[in-house]
Structures are given as structure tokens and as C-alpha cells.
Amino acid sequence: MAQPLFGLIISGRPIQMLEPVGNDPSQGKFITAIPQAESVNHIVVFLSQPIPEGFGAGVYFSWPDAAADGGGQQWIFLGFLSNQKPSAIYKIVKPKKDDSTAGVPGQTTALTLFGGVPFSSVAQLGISVESLAGLSAMGNPSTEASNRSSNEEFCTKMLENFCNYAVSFSVSNPANPNESYVPLKVVTNWYETFKRKFAADPNFWK
Structure with missing residues (x-):
């Protein structure tokens, strides 16, 4: 892949391009770190080039202290991109300490989604290229x-x-x-x- 497929814009910061997990873009998994995420209220995620027809890009967010029951990392589903909707703005809300979203359908997914990525001390944004039909069925939580x-x-x-x-x-x-x-x-x-x-x-x- 000549260039990363996905980019991230945070107000007041340089544009970040997501890197493929394991340096293997064919897996369809991309990720980037977001330092000092406590000061981030909104993010803009965009496609830098089209993705294959019939597929979409699931957008997932993980806080550094959002651990699943087994000690693994949780990923909160924010929504998805497609060739018809190549960019989106998402509001980032830090969960309360007593919040528990583990096991909520369509809201979180376990470490296996980005299995090659170790737990991070900073927030992370992950992109997973998945079937558009499956992503549509999950809805768009931010909307x-x-x-x-x-x-x-x-x-x-x-x-x-x-x-x-x-x-x-x-x-x-x-x-x-x-x-x-x-x-x-x-x-x-x-x-x-x-x-x-x-x-x-x-x-x-x-």
C-alpha cells in the first residue's frame, strides 16, 4: 500500500495517519496513539483513498484505563466510514470510573479486534476494514x-x-x-x- 488509508485530525495538532497493525495493511487493521487524550473533545477521521466496494471502516477508540474483564483492552465503537461517507466527526467522552461497557453489544469489542497491539498507556484510535453490511447493522453510536x-x-x-x-x-x-x-x-x-x-x-x- 503506497500510503496509509486513514487519517486523524485533532484541533491544534498535526494530522496523524494511521499505521497498519504489524506493518501489514492486507489485514485491514490500522491504529494510532493519541497522547493527552483528556484534552480531546472531538476528532475527525477520514479516508485518504477509496476502500474496496462492499467494505467500510469501523472506527474504534480505546482509553488507556479501559480494560475488559480479563485484563485486556476494550475498544469502543464510534461509527464507520465508507466511500460514500469518507469522513466523520466523533465526540470523545471519557468514561466514568464506575462505568462498565464490557459485554454491551455493538459498543465494545475485546482485544482480539486489534490482537497484535499491546495495551497502551495512551488513548488509541483503531480502524478495522470490515463488511459494510456488518458495520451498518452495528449502527452509528455517535449519530x-x-x-x-x-x-x-x-x-x-x-x-x-x-x-x-x-x-x-x-x-x-x-x-x-x-x-x-x-x-x-x-x-x-x-x-x-x-x-x-x-x-x-x-x-x-x-
Whole structure:
């Protein structure tokens, strides 16, 4: 192979090209070390040349203290690249000390994935060329996590907007001064206004 297939970009650092495990690119396993990974929040991984049709590149990340039950190294699946998607941005989240991801399907894989690589004292990024169908079945955790985060943010913003609007129209209960109520018309008006704004611009709440 004339040049490494995969590159890594970390803001403020030189571009890193992944090297084949055991200096044998035919195995389809590539790796690079990431020193001072605690300061890294996002990484960009890219293809420097096309890969064979029908195959994708699984992107895996390993923290130096992420050890599996048997003392081996764990690799967290971040997502995958393909010729149709030659680059991607991944968010790196350091696991809590009491987190245990061992045995979670599609999230981690044992030392056998990059079996020729010894345990490292720094974080590592690994690329494994695998069937595109198999990688697609594993999903894209970073995208799914981003979607969940966006959905949570949307629900939070929507509820905050509704509560602030409704409370501003609250009326004291004459029969019990300690209680307040919101007229049904206020709720209806908020709903119609929110629906109209959302139809005009789905991102207005941001």
C-alpha cells in the first residue's frame, strides 16, 4: 500500500495517519496513539483513498484505563466510514470510573479486534476494514447519541417555553388563594402558536 488509508485530525495538532497493525495493511487493521487524550473533545477521521466496494471502516477508540474483564483492552465503537461517507466527526467522552461497557453489544469489542497491539498507556484510535453490511447493522453510536441529545434539548426547550407562557397567565383560585390555575384557552393558544412557528421554521426553538 503506497500510503496509509486513514487519517486523524485533532484541533491544534498535526494530522496523524494511521499505521497498519504489524506493518501489514492486507489485514485491514490500522491504529494510532493519541497522547493527552483528556484534552480531546472531538476528532475527525477520514479516508485518504477509496476502500474496496462492499467494505467500510469501523472506527474504534480505546482509553488507556479501559480494560475488559480479563485484563485486556476494550475498544469502543464510534461509527464507520465508507466511500460514500469518507469522513466523520466523533465526540470523545471519557468514561466514568464506575462505568462498565464490557459485554454491551455493538459498543465494545475485546482485544482480539486489534490482537497484535499491546495495551497502551495512551488513548488509541483503531480502524478495522470490515463488511459494510456488518458495520451498518452495528449502527452509528455517535449519530444516535447526537440525535438523542438533540431530542432531549428540543423537549426541554419546548417544556420551558410552555411553562413560562402558561405561568404568565395563571389565575388565582377564588375559593383557595393558595391555588392557581391556567385557563384552557391559554394552553390552546400556546399550542397553535408553537405549531405555526415550528411549521415555518423547525429550528426556531434553538
